[in-house]
Amino acid sequence: MTKLDMRRRSVLAAAPALLVGTVAAPHVARAQGKPEKSKVVLAVGGKSALYYLSLTIAEKKGFFKDAGLDVEINDFQGGAKSLEALMGGSADVVAGAYEHTIRMQQRGQAIKGFALIGRGMQLAIGMRTDVADKVKGPADIKGMKFGVSAPGSQTHMLVANWAAKGGLKATDFSVIGVGAGASVVAAIENKSVDGISQADPALTILQEKGEVKIVVDTRTMKGNKELFGGAMPAACLYCQPGFLTKTPNTAQALATAIVRADEWLQTAKPSEVADTVPPAYLLGDKAIYEKAFANVRETISPDGIMPPEGPANCLKFLAEGDPKIAAVKDKIKLEDTWTNEFAQRAKKHA
Template identity: 55%
Template sequence: MNCQLLQARMSRRVFAGGTALAAATLALPALRAQPKLEKSKIALSVGGKAAFYYLPLTISEQLGYFKAEGLDVEISDFAGGARALQAVVGGSADVCSGAFEHTINMQAKNQMFQAFVLQGRAPQIAFGVSTKNMPNYKSIADLKGKKIGVSAPGSSTNMMANLVLSRGGLKASDVSFIGVGTAAGALTALRSGQIDAMSNTDPVMTMLEQKGEVKIISDTRTLKGTVEVFGGPMPAACLYAPMDFIQKHPNTCQALANAIVHGLKWLQTAGPGDIIKTVPESYLLGDRALYLASFNKVRESISLDGIIPSDGVRTALKALASFDPSIKADKIDLAKTYTNEFASKAKEHFKA
């Protein structure tokens, strides 16, 4: 009896061991099946990384989501989106974390760029006038001849300012645009009176607004505000790259999209304390409470799943064509400005 018991125990162990071995063997092909990255070291440019506009990028970087996808991403931060784009055009960066509308602008110049994962579903840009320099401001016409701060000339903050001016009957040439970045430099420029108005992102604009230093005249930090300004949803920050790069590096682009969507999924349930613990201290601009107030204001504008909305793409083209004569709406092939192929797979993978 004891002998039979011993044999039964031994056969159970062998079976268990065999099952574990079989499970491990079954798991191996899945690991091997992960597509080989065509390029694992990626140079990524961004214009104003500390802004909430690019929070998903920072989260994915800080939480190691790029590394988890086998990527070594080196992020170069520039004063604004236009300069970050120049880095890709010049060949010093592979991919840009920037505003979707740059893909339309570049196609108008016969350069094909494509967005492949969305970070923001609203521009998060506010336009405000200085209460110190323009205490008697009444209408857009009052901005004629004034100095307007933007993150960098040609960036999305500049485009938003152009749109606001055009609706008030002014041309871009009626004002002077000054690049002030998206962090401490922007605060200093307005507070010291170097500029009369500013088009910028959060947390900068909320910090100035809460202290009564700017009067907000146009606001796209919420989904409702975005529809009021642009007439529909407006895709904002995304990862985009030259089309030939995407075609040659599909597995690498998939890995980048995976990392961003993983970050978006984390952001859906993250509390203010989680954000504070994750972003670099310098992003708080010395005021933790105001930083969190800003986050609460823009939270709904962060993409949920990385998917670029087709109606938003049409809104972007209509908005750009309304004030930029170099963009002929009928000459732009919108289908080439974006793809949801990678974001869709990432969404399914992470259940975002």
């Protein structure tokens, strides 16, 4: 037997063991190769919200590290600010609302999403209980002030969409940025706003305290179906298209980590989630945080893949609340705003 034959036989003999190792640790090795950029700067707006939970899980459980990445996460007040970081060149990628990909196309600038975190919006509008009786519908919020994560963010767009259903214009109400987490609770308690458009756990905490009455709720898939007709893409990873074409292995590593986090959250116990996130994210009440997570779990993407109806539902939502989007609705190329390529590859290897 030649040395070549002996080598072939040894490789074949080792194959079952290699396959077992791949099944046992599916996310460690990837056929895509080593990331072109081992250090990635990621921008996010309001990381402590459950809206971005998959990002925190990928970070805290070492999924980014397993994929060969050192991810620096810069947390801004809201999604509009993290988008600015991307367009200004200080961030490589953003964890933010998918809707920004459509908005930027309307402005003539291309960005593209590639790994989904939320398949439901996960936001809600709550009115302060002492003013809630005055609000029978969206037309009644004229002249009121709302706390959003940051002006221009999806929390802002949800209020604009609701107001439009009542015949109001964007100038008929006002918004102020209150960030996420404890600052949201404070904005209601000190009565600096009449209502809030926010994500959990802040909303559930305010509900439990009797501080707000929920008037619009997208924290369940049922709520998303009623409001949008089905899945409504929320948080995702997005970037400028060049990042995907020039550093595809890096993009794949990011998608793999997020998909892994999405999958972990489908079966994790609420207590496991609460024990994984930074203690400050619990806002002083672990039990309420666990309850809030259990309530929104179904809106977390199970696989990072964009549902077929998602982009069209988002475009319709934006057009209803923004005349600028409505004017160019038929010209928006949704296929340019998203690719499932990276999430599908991550899922295939899972």
